[in-house]
Amino acid sequence: MALHTGETTQQQAMIEAFRTWCREQACDMSRVRVDRTSSGLGLVAEQDIGAGEVGLSVPLEALLTVSAAAKTDIGQAALNSATTRQGRLSSQALMYLVMVDGWHDPASKWHSYLRLIPTRHHDPLWWTDQERQERLEGTQLFHEAHRHMSQLRDVYDSLFPALSQELPAFFPVERYTFQAFLWARSSLSSRCFSMQQLRSWLEPDGQEPRTPPNVDPAAHEAERLADDCPAALCPLLDMTNHNPETQVRVGLVRCAGAVHLGISCTSPVAAGGEFFNNYGSSRTNLQLLLAHGFCVPNNACDALPVKIRTDDARRPQLQRQALELAGLQPAEVHELSLKNLLPPRLLALLRILCMRPDGLKTYVKHGSDLLLKLQSPVPPTIDYCEECELEALSTLEGQLLTQQSRIPPPDLSAPSAPERHAAVYRAGQLAIISEALKELRRRRQLFCSENSLLEEEEEEEEEGDSVASEEDADDAST
Structure with missing residues (x-):
């Protein structure tokens, strides 16, 4: 793919690294490609994709779930630390710790994927206090943004600087800043898929149902974790942009003998067209702006x-x-x-x-x-x-x-x-x-x-x- 106007060599290199990562992880992206679209970086159909046909899929092993995060060196260090021993560690915080580490560490399984996520987001938690006041005064979102920021600060303060002092090799102070935690929070909230989608099969009617694989943390890890993150990061699938007019189905599929998480549109996508997602057909603009940093004009679901x-x-x-x-x-x-x-x-x-x-x-x-x-x-x-x-x-x-x-x-x-x-x-x-x-x-x-x-x-x-x-x-x- 040629460089687009305004796209740097570094950005192009990150896209190529992510494509390589997708191939190494055995993602099925034969029908789509990562490309620049009118919506930003997204997925474009390489060929006609029929209604109900799976457009792309990713092996479950490539997903960043709470269970996968708990098995990493960073996850184990956090779970076994004296800092978290007195209570349960927030599952969301565990995801943030692993995401921040993965962004910095080339040896991380998700490094090439995490590097492609923007380093800045546009949701209200990234605005200054004055900007939130000017833009949201008198609305419920003004209070929600303040509440979410306070909760994030409380979670961060419960871990740092204590973790950095206890385990500086795992949690260097210059890496685990509040700004890094904020990046991880907004990246997760804007890109995550529901864990329920990892527990149901995306299959044509009439096929015999199969028991989905277990994607939950092991029992001894679950005992140490607060159950506050019913979501997972799904590389490649989360490159799909939002279109409120699109209807999609997300669930488990079989691909090359492995279990994948796949996505299909209920309407056909022509070759060269963007393969869209729908972040929630009943999402209000408060929910969209808080989680994703954008709103839908004349949103029929607004409240x-x-x-x-x-x-x-x-x-x-x-x-x-x-x-x-x-x-x-x-x-x-x-x-x-x-x-x-x-x-x-x-x-x-x-x-x-x-x-x-x-x-x-x-x-x-x-x-x-x-x-x-x-x-x-x-x-x-x-x-x-x-x-x-x-x-x-x-x-x-x-x-x-x-x-x-x-x-x-x-x-x-x-x-x-x-x-x-x-x-x-x-x-x-x-x-x-x-x-x-x-x-x-x-x-x-x-x-x-x-x-x-x-x-x-x-x-x-x-x-x-x-x-x-x-x-x-x-x-x-x-």
Whole structure:
């Protein structure tokens, strides 16, 4: 392959080294090649690939799993160290340790693969505090990014500098920096495949099922590890770029007498076309930006997390009883989306929180049917205080308006890619808020219309008309 514009000799050498590594590991890449695409470095079909046909596959022995990481010299050193002896070692941290070592050590099994991973990522953990503030203020992702960064720092601090002091030959201080840990975290989160995909066969219907190979750590290693990494790195397969319109299947296949992890598209891929993956057909932009560093414009799966602010310490007993019967938690997070602007559970929660004691007494009599009863968009006024329904809708409206005011307006023409992706995320959040506010107003109008009630604006107009009439009468009298 000729050098592309902007591609250095060093980058080309790393690509060639990775191709050589794939051949040495007996990867099946006869139908695809690693190449530059409009999406960046990706996989291009060398020939027509039919729908459902396996496009490429990698032997299980070539994958970097927690089990494989535990068997390396670095993994064994960490598991048997005094630093980790007091508790279980995070499986994610174990992966990070092996990844950092593999990037530096040419003798590592995964060296050529790891060297091809970008040294910088674009997810929010790589932004400065000021950039996160400017790009994510008022959104749930602002808090999620802070939480993930704090957790990563805690894991790192639990191991270093202690491991470097105890075993400097294995964990040199200049190699195992927090920045290196951050690189490993973002590399794993953006490229990993689910371990569940390593436990199921990708086979045509009708073939006899076979027991998949065991890919879990050995029992004595599992005892030392926290079960917090249900993912694996799959070289070559993770070169596939994301396309939300693509549908794929990933699972075990037989290839040249060995068990591989393979991937197939449900639609054909023509020769010369890019072989895409789908990182998750139900991924929100929060999940995509946090894990992969990009967003999908007009993402149909986007969601707005909402948690009702309420004081649980001062909650009346009758209200507690109603919440328990309905199976609702005041602090639970509800996700609003363009497909589900006002989740029934959220409305049920608001109705309980806004209901008067007499109404609660009536509703708790429904027992286990309470949640179903309260999910009705417009509860009948015969056994429900009409002011409470309007108050419930107004409470949510007020919270959404507050969230809306805190989110900076999106600039989709921002100069940098991270800024643009953050703008796409904010635009999606604001779109959901806008549509939810419209739906709240529609439901308020419907409720008032069906129950012969006046809305606040109409009441104010009537009061104004009344005052004007009185003034006219006074003028006439004078």
